[in-house]
Amino acid sequence: MSLMKIFLVEDNELYARATKHHLSLNPDNQVEHFVTGKSCLEKLYLQPDCILLDYSLPDLSGIDVLKKVKSSQPDLPVVIVSGQEDVATAIDLLKEGAYDYIVKDENSKERIWKTINNLRENAKLRNELDRLREEVNLKYDFSSIKGSSVPIKKVFKLIEKAIRTNITVSISGETGTGKELVAKAIHYNSKNKKAPLVTVNIAAIPKELLESELFGYEKGAFTGAISRRIGKFEEANGGTLFLDEIGEMELSLQAKLLRILQERVVTRIGSNKEIKVDTRIIVATHRNLKEEVAKGNFREDLYYRLLGLPIELPPLRQRESDIILLAKYFLKLFLEENEMEEMRISEQVQTKLRSYSWPGNVRELKAVIELAAVLADDGIIEEKDLNFNTVGDELDNLVSEGLTLKDYNTKLINYYLKNHNNNVVEVAKLLDIGKSTLYRMLKNKELIVN
């Protein structure tokens, strides 16, 4: 892993042997020696980790070799080793992209040793970075958005279209439908994936701070601006800026945002210099922006500017066929994360999950499943483990079963009987119905008494 393939380009046989010997004291250093610049350039396809380059070679000058290497492999570090103690040459070489400049003298072997070790450390960090990037990409791979229902497939198609260009994307959908996940899937699959994805939740930042957060400021722009700060727009340069809850933005700031989107330049607060930004914009909101425009809360020109490619995420209740798929997926994830035994979901629970209205959408489903997994006994999730803690409209849930009025009546009365020790008189009084009605229903076995 920490093996370093070093190309040593040196026409002085003695010096080359000494250097090779010295570097080989570390078994991780693999040194290949070339006498001419040309022979080294011909072997570049072997992908060395670094090149130690003598400045004066019989065929090409050091600077020519350096330029050629840099034009084909700009990331390959080239360390110049030279008998010349000429500052101007050294500066020229460093400007051309040399990693270091080492003068051949009695200290040069220590310096080479140190430089190689630095490079090794660098390479390790770079590998680590690549690995982490890969991991993030994998995490926000398409497959993190689950589903095979018709409405979600429509969303997949739109995401694919968004990836191919850098068009502005506006994502709408109820809370918990996965708006941020879609933004990540777009960014990490686009050609800008190596540049950052910067997320700003407009609703989470006090409106007084939002402007400086987005655009940055110069030192002394206002009281407390003790140093310069780069805004989110600049931070996301070359990448993606995800503005979540865009519907919460103040009108005055909307005007500024519009200008940036049109001109593609930002001006830090307290500065008059315009900075070009090349940033893909993704916005999301749970509001209906068209309605907000009609109410005068959102600028119409900005609305059209931001609309771009609209992606509307379906609420979970419209994706009934995905519910069990998602429930099993979240359960598996949760069990793996917590190193728990395998678990299954009972038929009754599956029916219940399918018929529930899910006002909190996928996020709620995930929470319900995780809690159920914790509460469940004997490797199976039963009805007792399900807890729907809806904050929204209770009636929605109640009527989601789609029963007839008569059935709802029966259900309701049964519920009261159960909670009042089957005391018919008391229940009749509470519900303001005749005792005889209840007795008749009991007689017809419409009601259950335990």
Place this chain on the structure above:
Amino acid sequence: MADRVYDLIQLEELSGGDQDFINMMVDTFLEHTPGQLEELIKAQASNDMVTFGAISHKIKPNIDMFGIKKIIQDIRDLEQLGKAGQNNSELQTKLANVKAELTIAFEQLRQR
């Protein structure tokens, strides 16, 4: 026999006392440096100062590495004079010094 004009301390440090490595380095030195010295003398005789500077530059680290102390400065001066194109008496004197000292070093290293 005269005092040794060379000093292998650098090589010993470098190799950690590995005699095989030191022998190999001495062989390499004896293989290349005499020829370089001849080229140097030839370049001076034909007044080719560009080549003269380049060859001095190449011989310089060899002299350093083998600790041939008496001419460590001379070879540097030769490189500078050569680059400046000054084939003068100062250069000729220093070249004679380098030649004499290197010749002794070759002889002593061969009999080591």
